[in-house]
Amino acid sequence: xTPAPRSVTVALAQMAMGPDKGRNIEQAARAVGDAARRGxxxxxxxxxxxxxxxxxxxxxxxxELAETVPGPTTEAMAAAARQHGVTVIAPVFEKRAAGIYHNxxxxxxxxxxxxxxxxxxxxxxxxxxxxxxxxxxxDLGFVTVATPHAAVGPLICWDQWYPEAARLxxxxxxxIICYPTAIGWHPKEKAEFGAAQLEAWRTIQxxxxxxxxxxxxxxNRVGHEGPAPGLDFxxxxxxxxxxxxxxxEAGEGVETLVVPLDLAKLEDVRHNWPFLRDRRIDxxxxxxxxxxxxxxx
Amino acid sequence: xTPAPRSVTVALAQMAMGPDKGRNIEQAARAVGDAARRGxxxxxxxxxxxxxxxxxxxxxxxxELAETVPGPTTEAMAAAARQHGVTVIAPVFEKRAAGIYHNxxxxxxxxxxxxxxxxxxxxxxxxxxxxxxxxxxxDLGFVTVATPHAAVGPLICWDQWYPEAARLxxxxxxxIICYPTAIGWHPKEKAEFGAAQLEAWRTIQxxxxxxxxxxxxxxNRVGHEGPAPGLDFxxxxxxxxxxxxxxxEAGEGVETLVVPLDLAKLEDVRHNWPFLRDRRIDxxxxxxxxxxxxxxx
Numbered sequence: 001x002t003p004a005p006r007s008v009t010v011a012l013a014q015m016a017m018g019p020d021k022g023r024n025i026e027q028a029a030r031a032v033g034d035a036a037r038r039g040x041x042x043x044x045x046x047x048x049x050x051x052x053x054x055x056x057x058x059x060x061x062x063x064e065l066a067e068t069v070p071g072p073t074t075e076a077m078a079a080a081a082r083q084h085g086v087t088v089i090a091p092v093f094e095k096r097a098a099g100i101y102h103n104x105x106x107x108x109x110x111x112x113x114x115x116x117x118x119x120x121x122x123x124x125x126x127x128x129x130x131x132x133x134x135x136x137x138x139d140l141g142f143v144t145v146a147t148p149h150a151a152v153g154p155l156i157c158w159d160q161w162y163p164e165a166a167r168l169x170x171x172x173x174x175x176i177i178c179y180p181t182a183i184g185w186h187p188k189e190k191a192e193f194g195a196a197q198l199e200a201w202r203t204i205q206x207x208x209x210x211x212x213x214x215x216x217x218x219x220n221r222v223g224h225e226g227p228a229p230g231l232d233f234x235x236x237x238x239x240x241x242x243x244x245x246x247x248x249e250a251g252e253g254v255e256t257l258v259v260p261l262d263l264a265k266l267e268d269v270r271h272n273w274p275f276l277r278d279r280r281i282d283x284x285x286x287x288x289x290x291x292x293x294x295x296x297x
Numbered sequence: 298x299t300p301a302p303r304s305v306t307v308a309l310a311q312m313a314m315g316p317d318k319g320r321n322i323e324q325a326a327r328a329v330g331d332a333a334r335r336g337x338x339x340x341x342x343x344x345x346x347x348x349x350x351x352x353x354x355x356x357x358x359x360x361e362l363a364e365t366v367p368g369p370t371t372e373a374m375a376a377a378a379r380q381h382g383v384t385v386i387a388p389v390f391e392k393r394a395a396g397i398y399h400n401x402x403x404x405x406x407x408x409x410x411x412x413x414x415x416x417x418x419x420x421x422x423x424x425x426x427x428x429x430x431x432x433x434x435x436d437l438g439f440v441t442v443a444t445p446h447a448a449v450g451p452l453i454c455w456d457q458w459y460p461e462a463a464r465l466x467x468x469x470x471x472x473i474i475c476y477p478t479a480i481g482w483h484p485k486e487k488a489e490f491g492a493a494q495l496e497a498w499r500t501i502q503x504x505x506x507x508x509x510x511x512x513x514x515x516x517n518r519v520g521h522e523g524p525a526p527g528l529d530f531x532x533x534x535x536x537x538x539x540x541x542x543x544x545x546e547a548g549e550g551v552e553t554l555v556v557p558l559d560l561a562k563l564e565d566v567r568h569n570w571p572f573l574r575d576r577r578i579d580x581x582x583x584x585x586x587x588x589x590x591x592x593x594x
Contacts, residue, residue: 122575141580161572163460163508167330171589200507200541200570205506210497211460244497273497275458279418281585283438284461288578292468 008149011035012257016223029080036084047180056226066095072210082112103135116145122158144172170212184233192278206244242269305446308332308340309554313520322334326377333381344477353523414440417453417511441469467509481530503541510567539566
């Protein structure tokens with residue numbers, strides 16, 4: 001039995017997407033190559049990286065952007081993984097059947113092989129984020145993928161607000177939780193609420209790292225997209241260690257972060273702050289309820 | 298039907314405890330009166346406020362510090378609540394029977410009446426925090442208490458590291474989660490790890506506010522206690538709003554914070570960031586497992 005690797009280098013490809021799908025995919029392939037040359041072993045791309053964030057409107061014509069898995073986008077990313085010998089976490093707008101579409105991702109190994117697939121479980125629906133129109137909720141459950149470098153729990157964007165999702169992949173053995181993301185500001189809200197929104201987004205994901213003793217990787221897109229008012233995607237992709245400390249954080253432009261992770265830190269933190277030991281699994285049954293009724297008045 | 302109050306003023310009585318139980322209780326009663334005069338309606342005291350943090354050693358003689366509920370400590374706090382017309386969240390080292398002790402709290406209404414009781418569910422055990430020796434795990438489950446001012450979900454210290462606990466009281470209708478706490482630095486670790494430990498503690502509790510759209514109140518003790526090396530209790534009691542923004546934070550000395558909370562903010566945040574709507578309750582069954590086996594390799 002070979003000992004598990006003690007470190008892994010991850011890359012966060014923070015991208016700006018244009019209208020041309022082919023060019024977005026080429027850009028992603030170049031980012032994979034660039035990251036590999038800089039030592040990355042696992043490259044994470046942003047949510048729906050092959051297209052603009054089309055969910056700003058509800059338009060049935062946009063279902064044409066979807067693809068099968070495998071399909072052109074996942075094949076292109078498999079080729080990039082194989083060419084550069086890295087693992088790639090590649091989101092895709094998945095056409096499963098006419099009328100059944102998912103916000104998905106695949107995990108592709110360094111030989112280009114499919115290591116795992118995940119379909120976004122928590123689907124948002126908010127002004128300019130009309131995802132419930134496009135995406136059926138995932139039915140693969142939460143998954144953790146054994147890559148050659150580390151056990152990765154891939155989740156997608158809105159999932160990042162749910163402690164349940166992070167906990168479940170951690171209990172499956174994930175050492176790194178990756179969140180491909182497409183989150184941005186409404187331009188009219190940015191001045192008043194922008195800093196608090198970004199801080200809440202960063203805080204809750206750092207907390208998942210703390211609660212579970214795992215590394216957290218969040219990979220967002222950047223740039224203004226959409227018809228006016230549109231959305232300002234805020235970037236700020238980051239990596240947190242298992243105690244929630246931010247190891248690296250991008251700005252608001254195109255940038256690929258390459259960050260080595262010391263997996264021994266995960267064991268060290270879990271020995272010193274043994275939260276997983278003391279969970280009251282006998283008393284958590286209510287978590288599968290929508291609401292528990294409120295207090296008596 | 299009277300409309301629910303739209304604001305509530307909470308007090309966080311950050312205290313330093315001495316060896317004399319009577320004086321600690323007097324100090325707490327004075328803090329309740331002081332807070333009430335400053336407009337507080339709900340006063341939260343630190344974990345085990347009647348005594349030094351005795352769990353630094355395992356000594357059977359220290360079980361003598363425990364009391365029944367009701368008992369002298371809860372009666373004194375009920376009198377303070379009644380005298381000043383406020384709700385008091387009063388922790389107590391509870392003797393339930395010989396050999397069955399709990400790290401508990403009572404919620405006392407403005408007439409001094411017992412509104413609710415909670416027994417700490419998650420029990421730590423780490424160097425100088427030997428709580429598993431003293432406290433049987435709580436068997437009342439997670440509780441939310443309807444006070445005249447707001448629905449309060451009381452939890453205790455180590456519970457603050459568990460997203461499950463915060464979620465369960467939020468699902469019960471808690472508007473405010475209160476964490477009486479006794480957390481501090483090991484003096485020898487403080488220079489290297491102290492800032493990261495404090496920040497992790499603040500971050501995970503702010504994240505509970507965000508994930509659940511509730512106010513979070515954490516009330517810690519201060520001062521150095523115990524035989525050398527002892528513990529430096531770090532204070533920094535704070536209140537976070539339902540988007541995780543810190544509204545007020547104490548320093549590292551004795552201090553009572555009095556903070557008005559706008560409960561309308563809770564609805565506003567939940568409307569704009571509707572996390573509770575999208576929980577995948579069909580897929581959370583694994584949360585009642587200790588471990589889910591790790592990935593296949």
